[in-house]
Amino acid sequence: MARRRQIYEGKAKILYEGPEPGTIIQYFKDDATAFNAQKKGEIAGKGVINNRISERIFTALGGIGVPTHFIKRLNMREQLVREVEIVPLEVIVRNYAAGTIAKRLGLTEGERLPRTVIEYCYKKDELGDPLVSEEHIACFGWASQEEMNDIADMAIRINDFMSGMFAGIGIKLVDFKLEFGRLWDNDFSRIILADEISPDSCRLWDAETDKKLDKDRFRQDLGDVADAYQEVARRLGLLKDDKGEEGAVLDFDEHRNKRGK
Numbered sequence: 148m149a150r151r152r153q154i155y156e157g158k159a160k161i162l163y164e165g166p167e168p169g170t171i172i173q174y175f176k177d178d179a180t181a182f183n184a185q186k187k188g189e190i191a192g193k194g195v196i197n198n199r200i201s202e203r204i205f206t207a208l209g210g211i212g213v214p215t216h217f218i219k220r221l222n223m224r225e226q227l228v229r230e231v232e233i234v235p236l237e238v239i240v241r242n243y244a245a246g247t248i249a250k251r252l253g254l255t256e257g258e259r260l261p262r263t264v265i266e267y268c269y270k271k272d273e274l275g276d277p278l279v280s281e282e283h284i285a286c287f288g289w290a291s292q293e294e295m296n297d298i299a300d301m302a303i304r305i306n307d308f309m310s311g312m313f314a315g316i317g318i319k320l321v322d323f324k325l326e327f328g329r330l331w332d333n334d335f336s337r338i339i340l341a342d343e344i345s346p347d348s349c350r351l352w353d354a355e356t357d358k359k360l361d362k363d364r365f366r367q368d369l370g371d372v373a374d375a376y377q378e379v380a381r382r383l384g385l386l387k388d389d390k391g392e393e394g395a396v397l398d399f400d401e402h403r404n405k406r407g408k
């Protein structure tokens with residue numbers, strides 16, 4: 148049997164050619180990077196958890212009518228998705244001040260923003276993904292006005308849905324990053340949600356204590372990174388919790404599992 152073809156290796160995922168034309172397999176790695184890959188590490192079991200968390204969120208978003216690239220989860224670390232042409236923008240949705248906006252505008256981390264803010268960054272690692280305006284996006288033709296309208300509408304709907312979903316499990320959705328792609332059908336294309344949504348791409352704080360349950364634990368060396376990701380999965384009902392209630396049990400060590408230990 149021929150070995151499947153690797154299309155791309157990113158910081159947290161590998162993309163392989165899918166079984167049918169127009170499909171791709173996303174493989175979730177345990178690798179973690181921050182500060183434009185200046186900081187590198189590994190979070191044990193992260194790929195397995197992010198695969199499941201992202202599956203849950205994309206499936207739920209599909210259920211409320213947001214078009215996404217997600218087709219199905221294949222196994223612990225892989226999911227089958229539709230091949231899209233990625234729009235070279237990181238779409239950041241913010242409800243509370245944190246990260247770069249807090250630094251840039253001198254806001255206190257955790258401060259509720261007067262309203263939800265959407266920001267766009269140009270996806271270009273060499274430049275450190277600079278913040279851009281809609282003027283730049285139009286000027287350089289990164290996306291059309293119609294596509295930008297669809298992207299902004301979807302970002303707001305996704306934020307409304309996800310804020311409610313996380314609030315229901317005692318988590319504050321501080322901010323998150325989305326990526327969109329064009330799905331081509333002959334000469335026509337439409338915008339769909341792509342990439343992943345996970346604690347790698349969201350800031351998630353415990354609603355009571357403000358404890359960080361996301362990649363900031365890795366960025367800021369706060370410790371217990373894998374535990375925080377597991378906590379999010381557990382609250383989403385993706386992990387068997389302490390009381391041994393029913394739920395899909397995640398196995399964080401596939402190799403150990405294969406050896407039957």
Ligand code: CDP
Pocket residue numbers: 182237239245246247248276322323324347348349350362
């Ligand atoms: O987090 P950072 O300081 O790099 O940048 P930010 O603009 O404050 O990030 C806003 C949100 O987008 C956070 O939830 C980040 O985790 C996420 N993000 C991401 O997933 N990937 C990036 N390349 C940049 C931000």
